[in-house]
Amino acid sequence: MHLYVKIKKKLAGFVLDVEFEAAEGVFALLGSSGCGKSMTLKCIAGIERPDEGRIELGGRVLFDSDRRINLPPQKRHAGYLFQDYALFPNMTVLENVQAGLAGAVSQRTKKRMEKREMALEAGRILSRFHIDDLADRFPDRLSGGQKQRAAMARLIAQDPEIILLDEPFSALDSSLRWQLEQEMRSTLRSMKKPAIFVTHNRDEVFHMADTVCCIEAGKSGRVTSVRSFFEDPGTREAAILSGCKNLSAVEILGPSRLRAVDWGVELYLRKEIPPDTRYIGIRAHAFTAAKEEGSDNSLPLLGAEVLEDLFEWTISFRASPGGGTLQWKTAKTEAAGPSLPERLYLDSGKIMLLKGEQR
Amino acid sequence: MSELLSLLQKADWSPLFISLKTGIVATVICFFLGVFTARKVLKAGPKVRALADGILTLPMVLPPTASGFLLLLIFSLRRPLGQTLYESFGIRVVQTWLGCIIAASVIAFPLMYRNARAAFEQVDVNLVYAARTLGMSETKIFWKVILPAAGPGVVSGTILTFARALGEYGATSMLAGNIPGKTATISQKIAMVIQDGNYAAAGFWVVIILLIAFFIIVLMNLVSARGMKQVKRY
Numbered sequence: 001m002h003l004y005v006k007i008k009k010k011l012a013g014f015v016l017d018v019e020f021e022a023a024e025g026v027f028a029l030l031g032s033s034g035c036g037k038s039m040t041l042k043c044i045a046g047i048e049r050p051d052e053g054r055i056e057l058g059g060r061v062l063f064d065s066d067r068r069i070n071l072p073p074q075k076r077h078a079g080y081l082f083q084d085y086a087l088f089p090n091m092t093v094l095e096n097v098q099a100g101l102a103g104a105v106s107q108r109t110k111k112r113m114e115k116r117e118m119a120l121e122a123g124r125i126l127s128r129f130h131i132d133d134l135a136d137r138f139p140d141r142l143s144g145g146q147k148q149r150a151a152m153a154r155l156i157a158q159d160p161e162i163i164l165l166d167e168p169f170s171a172l173d174s175s176l177r178w179q180l181e182q183e184m185r186s187t188l189r190s191m192k193k194p195a196i197f198v199t200h201n202r203d204e205v206f207h208m209a210d211t212v213c214c215i216e217a218g219k220s221g222r223v224t225s226v227r228s229f230f231e232d233p234g235t236r237e238a239a240i241l242s243g244c245k246n247l248s249a250v251e252i253l254g255p256s257r258l259r260a261v262d263w264g265v266e267l268y269l270r271k272e273i274p275p276d277t278r279y280i281g282i283r284a285h286a287f288t289a290a291k292e293e294g295s296d297n298s299l300p301l302l303g304a305e306v307l308e309d310l311f312e313w314t315i316s317f318r319a320s321p322g323g324g325t326l327q328w329k330t331a332k333t334e335a336a337g338p339s340l341p342e343r344l345y346l347d348s349g350k351i352m353l354l355k356g357e358q359r
Numbered sequence: 360m361s362e363l364l365s366l367l368q369k370a371d372w373s374p375l376f377i378s379l380k381t382g383i384v385a386t387v388i389c390f391f392l393g394v395f396t397a398r399k400v401l402k403a404g405p406k407v408r409a410l411a412d413g414i415l416t417l418p419m420v421l422p423p424t425a426s427g428f429l430l431l432l433i434f435s436l437r438r439p440l441g442q443t444l445y446e447s448f449g450i451r452v453v454q455t456w457l458g459c460i461i462a463a464s465v466i467a468f469p470l471m472y473r474n475a476r477a478a479f480e481q482v483d484v485n486l487v488y489a490a491r492t493l494g495m496s497e498t499k500i501f502w503k504v505i506l507p508a509a510g511p512g513v514v515s516g517t518i519l520t521f522a523r524a525l526g527e528y529g530a531t532s533m534l535a536g537n538i539p540g541k542t543a544t545i546s547q548k549i550a551m552v553i554q555d556g557n558y559a560a561a562g563f564w565v566v567i568i569l570l571i572a573f574f575i576i577v578l579m580n581l582v583s584a585r586g587m588k589q590v591k592r593y
Contacts, residue, residue, distance in 0.1 A: 088489075
């Protein structure tokens with residue numbers, strides 16, 4: 001199963017213009033809130049209609065503005081997990097799951113499933129999600145995690161060809177998230193269907209997704225594997241979304257030498273700098289206090305201010321008098337506070353070269 | 360005391376039955392018509408919606424006698440529609456029980472329509488979206504998702520509609536007249552006996568209508584209290 005999306009839609013303040021392909025596996029759409037990622041999902045599901053473009057799923061055309069095709073959501077077989085789960089409040093958990101079953105059956109085979117058969121199947125799905133004991137509960141008496149499981153059960157009952165997840169963890173306590181992320185990941189793996197996962201949280205992308213695509217102000221970026229996205233985000237916007245704390249505009253001084261304008265330091269690289277490099281990004285964890293193998297750059301640590309986090313120290317500092325501040329994060333080894341060296345060391349392989357509009 | 364008993368025995372109960380019959384039939388008509396138009400208006404564009412809303416709410420804002428006058432203009436036997444209805448189908452609206460029903464329906468309709476519309480408006484749109492992605496047909500979505508979610512609002516609208524239809528006076532008196540045993544509703548009976556100076560009979564009917572009204576309000580509170588269970592209080 002393969003999803004192809006290329007759509008444009010005018011929204012308040014900007015134009016949504018996304019293009020991507022997704023195969024089996026979890027595909028993350030990462031973007032800040034209001035960037036159009038949920039709208040993209042709604043367009044795939046058929047809830048919203050794009051102004052133009054094409055959406056294809058496994059060879060089926062779901063939407064094509066040129067050929068005037070716009071399948072109703074009922075015929076798209078897309079399982080949509082809403083941010084607030086959208087369980088039917090007037091139905092019990094069991095009835096919610098049965099609603100998913102009934103919809104799938106009536107849309108695919110055009111004949112009704114027998115009541116008994118349906119109840120059995122719904123029961124099987126409930127036990128798969130470990131919510132058998134909640135079968136007779138109404139949604140308003142469920143916790144956030146239980147609601148998510150019930151909504152997932154309803155979605156699976158529908159036997160979708162693609163799964164669309166709209167910020168599924170944003171309504172949950174952080175203590176619950178980890179377990180539900182695990183459950184969700186194994187569910188999605190076992191489905192062997194494409195899953196589009198919308199989020200603004202880079203940790204969720206790292207935990208859940210195989211591939212990722214950034215959306216910035218309605219425009220989609222390149223599609224990369226999650227690992228290479230965090231190692232080499234490519235653009236300034238993507239670097240911010242990936243959680244990079246230190247960003248600076250650059251001036252290229254030589255084939256492998258550049259000046260970080262915002263910080264007032266010169267840095268060396270072991271490779272040639274592409275001429276379209278506009279920014280660099282350095283993760284807060286990339287600096288080391290002691291010289292290590294590969295430490296081919298060093299920066300002075302000026303005006304350090306220490307902030308204590310739960311498991312690490314965050315030190316903001318300047319690399320030149322009057323330069324912009326940088327962040328350095330280091331693990332807590334002693335409770336008294338980190339020993340601040342005079343210089344910090346940096347492996348030039350950890351400098352991320354970024355494109356982007358000069359601002 | 361004996362005076363009251365004899366009054367009860369002698370009393371002509373027809374106004375009560377006419378009122379109840381009119382109220383029930385008008386409520387059934389208003390229910391389907393109100394729910395239907397509320398759905399249609401919600402789906403329409405903003406301009407059509409504003410216009411339609413204005414027209415459909417008009418009977419609530421106009422004095423009932425003005426509505427009655429307009430209805431009389433429409434259904435009078437000397438007018439095209441009234442004439443056609445009578446000559447082709449033998450249907451007479453003016454001075455008949457059908458007139459009672461039409462007058463009550465027209466006056467009570469905005470209550471049903473507005474309550475249903477407000478109830479539909481507050482249904483979480485994601486529920487409808489979810490139902491669509493699950494493959495439910497639009498008809499099924501309406502009966503299984505939208506109507507239950509809008510339930511308390513629709514029910515209280517129905518009860519209010521019944522209450523309004525039951526007590527309708529102005530338009531009914533103009534269109535259906537006050538024919539004892541035929542179109543004389545409780546409210547018309549009260550007006551009539553007061554003109555005759557029969558305060559005891561007026562008081563009797565006032566007590567009856569008071570009891571019904573009180574019963575309706577309590578019923579409505581019970582229904583909305585049930586609906587509130589799913590809604591958080593603030």
